[in-house]
Amino acid sequence: MTMTRTSAGRAQTAAPLTDDEKAAAGGARALIVVDVQNDFLPGGALAVPGGDEIIDTVNRLIAGFETVVLTADWHPAEHASFAASHPGRRPFETVRLDYGEQVLWPVHCVAGTPGAQFARMLAADAAALILRKGMHVSCDSYSGFLEADRRTRTGLAGWLSDRGVTEVFVCGLALDFCVSATAVDAAREGFRTQVVLDASRPINADPESLRRLEELWQEEGVGTVFSTELVHAA
Numbered sequence: 621m622t623m624t625r626t627s628a629g630r631a632q633t634a635a636p637l638t639d640d641e642k643a644a645a646g647g648a649r650a651l652i653v654v655d656v657q658n659d660f661l662p663g664g665a666l667a668v669p670g671g672d673e674i675i676d677t678v679n680r681l682i683a684g685f686e687t688v689v690l691t692a693d694w695h696p697a698e699h700a701s702f703a704a705s706h707p708g709r710r711p712f713e714t715v716r717l718d719y720g721e722q723v724l725w726p727v728h729c730v731a732g733t734p735g736a737q738f739a740r741m742l743a744a745d746a747a748a749l750i751l752r753k754g755m756h757v758s759c760d761s762y763s764g765f766l767e768a769d770r771r772t773r774t775g776l777a778g779w780l781s782d783r784g785v786t787e788v789f790v791c792g793l794a795l796d797f798c799v800s801a802t803a804v805d806a807a808r809e810g811f812r813t814q815v816v817l818d819a820s821r822p823i824n825a826d827p828e829s830l831r832r833l834e835e836l837w838q839e840e841g842v843g844t845v846f847s848t849e850l851v852h853a854a
């Protein structure tokens with residue numbers, strides 16, 4: 621712990637809050653908006669059906685939270701998650717990489733390209749943190765907390781904890797991949813976690829797929845909520 625002295629001679633500390641201090645403070649809430657980027661909107665390289673329909677709702681949520689984190693999928697051009705990086709392979713096939721099974725995707729969210737920019741109407745200026753993920757060429761990261769190798773940490777858990785956050789609400793694109801992975805890891809990191817259903821959209825809207833998702837969230841202690849329970853509808 622680093623101690624410094626002010627001119628008044630009082631000791632100050634930059635240490636994170638202890639669990640007791642956080643509990644006493646009641647804990648803070650944060651909103652995590654996952655990957656609301658052009659390539660995941662209709663017309664984008666990896667469009668999520670209805671992805672653009674959530675933006676107004678997400679913006680209302682953003683306005684209602686003091687701490688907002690935006691994640692962005694941000695890949696090198698030769699990223700291992702791209703089918704184009706594996707000769708003879710097509711998008712949506714699965715390959716085995718060092719860390720396990722990887723779904724192959726069309727080239728998307730290449731760092732610095734228009735497709736990787738946040739949706740134009742997203743209230744991105746309100747974000748306290750923009751966290752880019754999937755930047756390592758040989759490793760994907762659906763989760764905003766832990767990359768696909770399940771070892772490489774993004775630093776998000778520490779950032780939230782340092783700010784006294786104990787509860788997170790997760791929304792964005794796509795519900796069945798990056799939103800779900802981020803929410804599950806948030807719960808595993810000890811945050812009280814809820815997915816905001818109407819501020820998210822899945823790639824696969826098949827009822828069976830959604831049922832499996834809800835089962836997973838239940839096992840992992842992830843709750844669900846609608847935006848109208850958090851902020852007033854327009």
Ligand SMILES: [Zn+2]
Pocket residue numbers: 693694695701728729754
């Ligand atoms: Zn990606």
